[in-house]
Amino acid sequence: MLKKEHIICKINSGRVKPVYIVSDDFSALENASGLLAVYRHACQHNLTCSELEELSKNFIDSSVDSRFTSGLNKLLFDRCQFDVVEDIDYPARRRELFLVSAANFKANLPPLPENPADIYGDLPGFERLKSFQDITPAELLDAFNLAQAQALLIYAETITLQLADPDVTALRKVMKAIKFFRLLAKFERGRNKTVNIDISGPYSLFGPSVKYAVSLASLLPVIVNLKQWKLSAQLKFRDRELKLKLDEKNLLRSPNRSFSSFVPEEIRMYHKLFAEKPSAWQIIGDTPFLDGGNQEIIFPDLSFQEKSSGKVIHLELFHRWHAGQLARRLELLKKSPELPLILGIDRSLADEESLAQMTADSPQLAQRCRLFRDFPGVENTLRALKKMIG
Numbered sequence: 001m002l003k004k005e006h007i008i009c010k011i012n013s014g015r016v017k018p019v020y021i022v023s024d025d026f027s028a029l030e031n032a033s034g035l036l037a038v039y040r041h042a043c044q045h046n047l048t049c050s051e052l053e054e055l056s057k058n059f060i061d062s063s064v065d066s067r068f069t070s071g072l073n074k075l076l077f078d079r080c081q082f083d084v085v086e087d088i089d090y091p092a093r094r095r096e097l098f099l100v101s102a103a104n105f106k107a108n109l110p111p112l113p114e115n116p117a118d119i120y121g122d123l124p125g126f127e128r129l130k131s132f133q134d135i136t137p138a139e140l141l142d143a144f145n146l147a148q149a150q151a152l153l154i155y156a157e158t159i160t161l162q163l164a165d166p167d168v169t170a171l172r173k174v175m176k177a178i179k180f181f182r183l184l185a186k187f188e189r190g191r192n193k194t195v196n197i198d199i200s201g202p203y204s205l206f207g208p209s210v211k212y213a214v215s216l217a218s219l220l221p222v223i224v225n226l227k228q229w230k231l232s233a234q235l236k237f238r239d240r241e242l243k244l245k246l247d248e249k250n251l252l253r254s255p256n257r258s259f260s261s262f263v264p265e266e267i268r269m270y271h272k273l274f275a276e277k278p279s280a281w282q283i284i285g286d287t288p289f290l291d292g293g294n295q296e297i298i299f300p301d302l303s304f305q306e307k308s309s310g311k312v313i314h315l316e317l318f319h320r321w322h323a324g325q326l327a328r329r330l331e332l333l334k335k336s337p338e339l340p341l342i343l344g345i346d347r348s349l350a351d352e353e354s355l356a357q358m359t360a361d362s363p364q365l366a367q368r369c370r371l372f373r374d375f376p377g378v379e380n381t382l383r384a385l386k387k388m389i390g
Helices: 026-044 049-062 064-076 091-104 137-153 167-178 202-206 210-223 267-275 324-333 352-358 363-368 378-389
Strands: 009-012 015-018 081-083 128-132 156-163 183-190 195-200 230-237 240-249 281-284 297-298 302-306 312-318 342-346 369-372
Touching: 015 137, 026 049, 026 064, 026 128, 026 137, 026 210, 049 064, 049 128, 064 137, 064 156, 137 156, 137 210, 137 230, 137 240, 156 210, 167 210, 183 297, 202 210, 267 281, 267 378, 302 378, 312 324, 312 378, 324 342, 324 363, 342 363, 342 378, 352 369, 363 369, 363 378, 369 378
Parallel strands: 015 240, 312 342, 342 369
Antiparallel strands: 009 015, 081 128, 156 195, 156 230, 183 195, 230 240, 281 302, 302 312
């Protein structure tokens, strides 16, 4: 991710536009190639973090456009993995060497051995470059363009994403990504087979929240690989209210062509635990879209099928910033009790007392709701499924 000081953009008439770099620009490619050579050299020679930072700083300072080169450097540094040189007790090694040095000083001898051992390998600046995820110069420029747009989205108050007649696979991929990053979004069917997605930005929820902002920016690589899409956002950037507009015509490309491999660890663990628990239910794939009324689309997180009857019930999860969505869903289930849907509610969003108040006028609705912390337990889910069937 790029920081605020790396953003290169133009602001005109209340609109902000990232400055994109053409991937075949000779000067930009030469700059990217030179910086890549620094990182490849550092990886080959197992340099320390401090040594790499010094080399990259010298390259940045000597470049024509230091801000652009600094942005490239940030992206490359994020592709590095550092590790200590040896699995030893560095504090004990330092203590031993300092005691020897002190004794030598009192005896009027050279304070340090001729070849002192490495005593700072556990400190961040002295950790050595273990691996570097290499990339071509053209791919680095593509990554820079995408990161520019991502960095601006961090300052979004509201975001509207419009998908023009998406196929089911593409729509499911976007919804899956939104669920994966736990973003606050509302899905609606629009005119001419379009799908409109309203996503709340970090500033609309609680100001500049780093976790939510990074999750929101991480959604963009999934979107840019769609055939037809339009994104408009209202930003609060540099103390100004600005509009950002992106679409498939921009120079935005992502190497992540598929989102199928992105499955949260808690989902993987839940599938495993559920399969190990003897029950009358099984988890099924290809969770469908449910009609939420008023053109709203519901995309559940998990779907369960009763083995004997074949009946299917879906589970939708609500996390701490989904209060508005939860209120709408509770109201929907009051009006449409036939909808085969149960709700999992994070305890950061509600507790037993507040949930009882929200469902006081509908005992049946209360049985559909289950509180959880981080992720619902298997037993908790099975009890809700049993009551739902009953």
